[in-house]
Amino acid sequence: MSTSTFRPADTTCPENHATAWTAALRYPSLTTTVPKEFVHRASVAEVMLTDWKRTGDDRFVVSAQWPRGHSFFTAVDGHHDPLISAETIRQAGCLLAHAEYGVPLGHSFLMWSLDFAVRPDGLLVDDAPASLDIEITCSDVKRRGRSVAGFRYDAVVRRNGRIAATGSADFTCVPSKVYTRMRAERLAPGRPRIPLTAPTAPQTVGRISPTDVVLSPTGEQNSWQLRVDTRHPILFDHPVDHVPGMMLLEAARQATVATLGRPALALGLTSTFTRYAELDAPCLITARRLPGTSAGESVLVTGHQEGEPVFSTTVTAAAPRPE
Known part of the structure; x- marks a missing residue:
């Protein structure tokens, strides 16, 4: 979500307008x-x-x-x-x-x-x-x-x-x-955020750098806490007051890799989002394998926060290559 303000280039200046138009004519494939x-x-x-x-x-x-x-x-x-x-x-x-x-x-x-x-x-x-x-x-x-x-x-x-x-x-x-x-309570000044938790082992979720891991171990199988690092330059490209949806999709992908126990190319996913994932409360991520098909293996990943569902994603991953 964005609350930024965009100011278009000044096209009222004849010189600026002519320069841009001339460039477009000279280099139409730019x-x-x-x-x-x-x-x-x-x-x-x-x-x-x-x-x-x-x-x-x-x-x-x-x-x-x-x-x-x-x-x-x-x-x-x-x-x-x-x-x-x-x-x-x-x-x-x-x-x-x-x-x-x-x-x-x-x-x-x-x-x-x-x-x-x-x-x-x-x-x-x-x-x-x-x-x-x-x-x-x-x-x-x-x-x-x-x-x-x-x-x-x-x-x-x-x-x-x-x-x-x-x-x-x-x-x-x-x-x-x-x-x-709508967000008055969560936008209140000084509202604390949860501490950054330790990442699960990167190789178990298909990542190389711990910085890109968005899951933290809970001690339970196929269960993790969402690891929210608001300093991440891609997932948090700009300041926001909630967990971005793309981070939840990445959590679903990483949970799928961990559940299958192998690297996997995601062939597709279907996701529904029911409420915001907040920055000031733990979000529990769980995964469950679904019946597979000849096309691949599927995993259902869900997120809950404060006892309420946040999102649900079904990830279909490519079947393992024959040995």
Whole structure:
């Protein structure tokens, strides 16, 4: 969620306007990222999207790029990290909400669901960054008076014309004043945060650095405390008053690896979010294996805080390779 304010470049100055227009004519193939404020990121380096256009009523194509290497979304067995597709789909919804549906940049977003499924061949790391075209279809557009208050969207991610991933998400957005009223208790000055807990062994959750581990051991099998390090430069790209949804998805992925007892490429996940994960109370993460299929193995991961459910994610991981 973002409460940042974006000020567009001054296009009222004829000199500035002419310079920009001349550059566009001379270099029509130049690529830049979309404004970071549109995707609720503080770091330009974390913006995956490069352009967008409307193709019909509530239909759009968004361009994106995945780097060959990333400090957090690290390659998995020669594949781009599947969770980078979830982050890309998340960013696409924010972009269209602001740029096409007129949602003010000061509004806060409440994500209710986020799903994705990947095709491993489409995620192979190549000798150049992956250029993507994402077909977005928006539906169930909610309105509050004249303002858009949220919508659902479905995404098809294509790489070189072939489907690399699909996904969907559903969110609502509220004005800053409403959000402040909703969150008054948690936003109170001086409210303490829980101490940073020790990470579980990185190799057991598919990580190399303890810094990227988001689970702490509890002494119980398939049970962990969410490890919330608000200094993490990717998961906490900017200050927020709750645990970001992408961190919960990473917790689900790490819990899946630990439960399966092996490294695993996530083929997809389905997630629902029922309430905010707060920064001032422990969040218990539990995992349970589900019946497997020929396509892979599935694990149900849930999060509870103060006795209430926070999120539920089913992760499907690629089946182990035959020995």
